[in-house]
Amino acid sequence: MKKLYTASAIAAALLSAPLAGQAATGQTSVSFNLPGIIILHYVSDVTFDVPASYFGGADQAFDDSVAKTLSGFDDDASVDISGGPLDASIDAVTAYIRNAWAVRSISATGESQIGITLDTATATHASAGSIGLSNAQVSADGTAFGATTTFDSPGMSRINAEYGDVSLELDMSSATSAGEYTGAQYTIEATNI
Secondary structure, three states: OHHHHHHHHHHHHHHHOOOOOOOOOOOOOOOOOOOOEEEEEEOOOOOOOOOHHHHOOOOOOOOOOOOOOOOOOOOOOOOOOOOOOOOHHHHOEEEEEEEEEEEEEEOOOOEEEEEEEEEEOEEEEOOOOEEEEEEEEEEEOOOOOEOEEEEEOOEOOHHHOEEEEEEEEEEOOOOOOOOOEEOOEEEEEEEEO
């Protein structure tokens, strides 16, 4: 009986203890299917406060300093208007809006694009005058300005967002009233390409 008891104890110990070298492993492949997505951050309202210094300073007087001799009571003095701002700084002004937009995106090709169009190319004053806008362009992170610009999709992280600028050509030659000129509008569109 003693032998039977010892044999039973050994069998129980062998069956309850794990055998050395026993193991099972399995590998699982993990995949992710991400959609193409684009997020456009933009400034929805911009007001340019044009300082008087842009036009050469505050109210100014430019002395022609050339004596005029008029022949009669109805003659032309031909005043010299070369002082003050040049016409080029009034009718062909380029305005830049730095960091006007930012894009976060994931695309199938790894590229995204932003474009700009002018919806309303005139800002008007409530009483009289207007400012014309033309040649709206965009630039991504300091690249050359154009109607569109293409860049590598930056992913969805805020710290990797692609920032960009807007440029607008202004014609202020029809601006005849001081105050606010409103109504001009542009649209920017971000797409994955």
